[in-house]
Amino acid sequence: MKEIVVISGKGGTGKTSVAASFAASANDRAVMVDCDVDAADLHLILYPRILDTHPFHSGHKAVILQEKCIGCGNCLSFCRFDAVVKVALPNQNSLYQIDPVSCEGCGVCVRFCPVTAVDFPENQCGEWYESFTRFGPLVHARLGVAAENSGRLVTLLRQKAKEIAESAKADYVIIDGSPGIGCPVIASLTGADAALIVTEPTISGEHDFQRVMELTKKLGVPAMVCVNKWDINPAKTDEILQLAEANGLTCVGNIHYGNAVTEAQCAGQTVIEYGEPCMAGDFGNVWKNTIALLK
Amino acid sequence: MKIAIASGKGGTGKTTVAVNLAWVLSGHGKAVRYLDCDVEEPNGHLFLKSKFDKTETAFIPVPAIDESKCDACDECVRFCRYKALVQLGKIVMVFEELCHGCGGCLRVCPKQAITEKEKRIGTVDTGYAGKIAFVSGRLDVGQAMSPPLIRQVLTHTKEDRINIVDAPPGTSCPVIAAIRKVDFVLLVTEPTPFGLHDLGLTLDMIGELGLPYAVVVNRAVPTVLSAREFCSQNKVDILADIPDDRRIAEAYSTGEIFCRGLPAYQDYFNTIWFGIERRLNL
Numbered sequence: 050m051k052e053i054v055v056i057s058g059k060g061g062t063g064k065t066s067v068a069a070s071f072a073a074s075a076n077d078r079a080v081m082v083d084c085d086v087d088a089a090d091l092h093l094i095l096y097p098r099i100l101d102t103h104p105f106h107s108g109h110k111a112v113i114l115q116e117k118c119i120g121c122g123n124c125l126s127f128c129r130f131d132a133v134v135k136v137a138l139p140n141q142n143s144l145y146q147i148d149p150v151s152c153e154g155c156g157v158c159v160r161f162c163p164v165t166a167v168d169f170p171e172n173q174c175g176e177w178y179e180s181f182t183r184f185g186p187l188v189h190a191r192l193g194v195a196a197e198n199s200g201r202l203v204t205l206l207r208q209k210a211k212e213i214a215e216s217a218k219a220d221y222v223i224i225d226g227s228p229g230i231g232c233p234v235i236a237s238l239t240g241a242d243a244a245l246i247v248t249e250p251t252i253s254g255e256h257d258f259q260r261v262m263e264l265t266k267k268l269g270v271p272a273m274v275c276v277n278k279w280d281i282n283p284a285k286t287d288e289i290l291q292l293a294e295a296n297g298l299t300c301v302g303n304i305h306y307g308n309a310v311t312e313a314q315c316a317g318q319t320v321i322e323y324g325e326p327c328m329a330g331d332f333g334n335v336w337k338n339t340i341a342l343l344k
Numbered sequence: 345m346k347i348a349i350a351s352g353k354g355g356t357g358k359t360t361v362a363v364n365l366a367w368v369l370s371g372h373g374k375a376v377r378y379l380d381c382d383v384e385e386p387n388g389h390l391f392l393k394s395k396f397d398k399t400e401t402a403f404i405p406v407p408a409i410d411e412s413k414c415d416a417c418d419e420c421v422r423f424c425r426y427k428a429l430v431q432l433g434k435i436v437m438v439f440e441e442l443c444h445g446c447g448g449c450l451r452v453c454p455k456q457a458i459t460e461k462e463k464r465i466g467t468v469d470t471g472y473a474g475k476i477a478f479v480s481g482r483l484d485v486g487q488a489m490s491p492p493l494i495r496q497v498l499t500h501t502k503e504d505r506i507n508i509v510d511a512p513p514g515t516s517c518p519v520i521a522a523i524r525k526v527d528f529v530l531l532v533t534e535p536t537p538f539g540l541h542d543l544g545l546t547l548d549m550i551g552e553l554g555l556p557y558a559v560v561v562n563r564a565v566p567t568v569l570s571a572r573e574f575c576s577q578n579k580v581d582i583l584a585d586i587p588d589d590r591r592i593a594e595a596y597s598t599g600e601i602f603c604r605g606l607p608a609y610q611d612y613f614n615t616i617w618f619g620i621e622r623r624l625n626l
Contacts, residue, residue, distance in 0.1 A: 058385055060354010060513045065538065087514035088352045088542040108425060129446050150520060150553065155446030156425050194548045197517040200488065228354035228513050229384035232488035252599035253359065253387040260385060263485040282597040314537050 050214050051242040051343045052207075052222040054084075054270070058257030060228035062249045063277040066310050066320060067335065068225035069094040072184040073321040074336035079221035080214040081182070083189040084203045084237040086175070091225050094319055097180030097187045105175040105190065107201050108154035111147045117166035118145060124158035124167065133158065150195050177206060179213070186213050200232035207237065221340070230264045238265060243343055244272045245301065245335075250285035258289060262296055272298050273342060275335050279303035301338035304331040346507040346526040347620060352542030352549075354513035356534045357562035357586070358382075360596060361616075362510040363391040364603045365530075366476050368613040375505045376476045381494045381522040382512040383466060383481035390599050392473035394480070399469050402481070402496045403462035404445045404489070409436050413457035420449035420458060441488055466493045470500065477505070491521035498525070515542075515549045523550075528620055529557040530583070535564060535571035547578060556623055560616060563588040583619040584612045 055068045069091060072081050083091040111132070113124070120143055125133040132151035136144040147158075147167075159167045174196035180187045188210040190202055207224065214222050226237045238244055244265045248258040258274070265272040274293040279286040290300050305327060313323035320332045349362040362378070370376045380388040388394075407420070407429070414436055421429045421436060428442035429449060440463050450458045466483040481497035483490050490512070501507045511522040523529055529550055533543040543559070550557050557580075561571045564585035575582050586592070586609070595602040603610045 057354075059387075060385075061356060061534075087516050088354075088545060090353070090538040090541060093537050093541055127447070127451070130444075150524065153444050153446065154425055155444060155448055156423065157446050157448040157451065160423065160448065161451065192516060195515070195520055195552045199514075199516050229490075229518075230485055231384045231483065231490045231518065234384075235486075235488050249597075251597040252390045253385075253596075256387060256390060257385040260485055267486045281593060285597060311536055317537070 050219060050222065052211070052224065053339065053343070054224040054226050054237050054241045054244045055247060056226035056234060056238065056244055056261055057228055057247045058230065058261035059248065059254050062247050062254060063304070063310065064247050065090050065225050066314065067245070067247050067275065067332065068223055069319045070321050070332040071223045071336050072182070073319040074333055075184070075221055075223065077185045078219055079185055079223050080210045080217065080219050081185065081187045082206050082210040082222060082224045083187070084206055084224050084233065085227040086190045086192045086199045086202050086233065087227060089189055089191065091187070092189055094314065094317060095182040095184065095187055096317065097178065097182050097189065099178045099180045101179040103177050104173050105177050105202055105205070106171050107174050108172050109156065109169045110149050110152045110154055110172045111158050112168045112170065113145050113147055114166045114168055115144065117164055119164055119166070120145065121163060123161055123163065127157050127161055153197070175202060177202065179209065185219070186217065188213065200236040203233050203236035230260050234261070234264065235268070238268050238270050241270050244270045245339055246272055246274050247277055248274065248289060249277050250279055250282040250289060255285060255289050255292070259292065262293070262298065273301045273339060274298045275301055276303040278306040281306050299342060301342065302331065302335040304328070304335065345624070346501060346509055348509040348511050348523040348526040348529045349532060350511040350519060350523055350529055350546065351513060351532045352515050352546035353539050356532045356539055358513070358532050359387045359391065359510055360602070361530065361532050361560055361562065362508055363388055363601055365613050365616060366392065366508050367601045368603055368610050369506055369617060370474060370476045377500070377502055377505045377507045378473070378476050378478045378510065379497050379500060379507055380480040380510045381497050382510050383483045383490050383493045383497065384512060386480050386482055388510050389478065389480050391601055392476060392478060394471050394473040394478040396469040396471035396480070398471065399467050401464055402466045402468055402493045404465055404492045405447065405460040406440045406443045406445060406463045407438050407449050407458045408461040409438060410457045410459065411435065413455045415455060417454065419452050419454060423448050423452045445492070465489065468497055468500070490518045494518060494521040515545050520549070520553070523555065524553055526555065528624055529555050530616070530620065531557055531559045532562050533559055533571065534562050540571060540574045543574070547580065558583045558619060558623065561585045581619070583616045586612055
């Protein structure tokens with residue numbers, strides 16, 4: 050079983066369209082995972098039937114119990130995350146409150162409150178789902194509003210997907226990653242068999258490609274490249290491919306610019322199903338070359 | 345004043361809107377500062393062709409353990425919520441990449457065996473792009489935690505200027521670090537199912553933060569009904585529909601400010617600015 054992560058550095062280059070087309074091409078031989086937990090979109094194409102819903106608990110959040118608080122201000126002076134808010138009251142006293150959005154759940158205020166006035170309940174920051182789609186199983190999630198710890202959620206989703214893939218004897222786990230190079234991306238790449246970097250022939254696409262390529266190197270994950278909308282700027286496409294080659298990355302095929310990608314998305318289909326021959330050919334070709342390299 | 349340009353989905357045109365707005369406002373003689381808080385993939389400088397003259401390094405504090413004082417009592421290991429401290433036999437090891445820098449381990453250590461050292465996470469470059477003051481955060485490749493670096497970029501805010509904050513994509517900690525103290529959020533979306541779905545997630549997040557906002561629809565096709573319907577259902581104002589014009593895409597691909605080459609589009613940004621001013625009662 051091979052785990053392939055689709056990433057991009059820059060957002061909006063077509064990661065999810067590629068990942069969805071992989072699901073269609075792999076047809077029943079893969080388990081899909083949507084690791085772009087911040088802005089998950091794969092379900093808009095795969096229409097999952099949710100089989101199981103699980104809460105995602107991650108860490109704790111501090112809450113000041115006003116009836117016990119003596120207003121010493123220890124919590125305010127110890128908090129490194131500006132999460133303690135001092136509210137002046139009309140009677141010259143002050144009230145201390147925790148801003149839940151800023152609280153990182155470190156527990157310093159809980160530990161050093163002299164009168165144990167800080168409660169520390171477990172924090173539910175989302176839900177994750179085991180689902181079934183027309184192309185096989187999908188593991189996905191919905192992160193709560195303004196939640197953190199997306200890296201831990203990504204790690205959890207990958208682990209579940211692997212378990213499902215092993216018991217179903219699937220050949221592939223296909224991961225739709227998130228943009229950027231930070232915590233959720235590192236969590237979706239670490240230990241994967243291969244990364245497919247989907248980029249676009251723009252000055253920012255190239256800049257961001259370079260950074261995410263460096264990240265795959267750092268993490269020791271073999272990477273491949275695909276330039277989406279390559280014909281918008283063929284010269285820039287060439288530059289990107291030369292840069293990729295110089296760094297030992299293989300190009301697994303490029304994708305033309307075409308309305309079929311958005312049209313398929315509006316129709317809730319993968320580009321493979323949508324059936325516009327040129328685009329379906331491009332996406333199918335990327336899959337064929339990707340799995341050939343994995344062998 | 346601080347205006348953040350944000351979007352849930354990546355690649356909807358945040359940076360395009362931010363650089364063009366900064367350029368148009370600066371052209372009107374306004375004092376503009378551009379704060380690139382998309383520190384994982386900073387791109388604003390590619391378009392505004394900024395010249396940087398200063399680089400500061402950004403650090404976060406991480407624990408350093410003095411083994412001669414540590415008696416492996418494991419108080420710090422039990423305290424750390426991020427599993428950044430692990431005890432192996434008589435030694436406590438620090439996993440710096442997991443540390444949030446809360447300082448709790450220093451405080452709980454009964455032997456005062458823990459001090460803090462600085463760990464580099466990235467850089468903040470400052471300079472100018474024409475008359476626009478430019479600040480750009482850049483996370484080191486391999487570093488996971490961007491919020492502390494974003495907060496450091498934002499220390500370069502100047503209240504008497506127009507501060508344009510180019511926010512990272514998504515809906516979790518990095519974008520919250522970038523936008524939580526701004527005066528107004530301009531959300532950029534595209535009229536596709538992905539774009540509108542992620543706009544919905546972003547609206548939930550902004551609602552939680554209680555910030556004023558409005559939407560710009562990018563790559564609008566003549567039938568932007570879906571975006572218009574979505575926004576009217578959610579009672580969201582649209583300040584402008586920037587058309588799906590191939591010339592804009594081409595200018596973008598080569599790193600041009602499209603309002604420079606296609607001056608007719610400057611009016612879109614005048615309208616956007618007018619809309620923001622009106623909503624902030626300026």
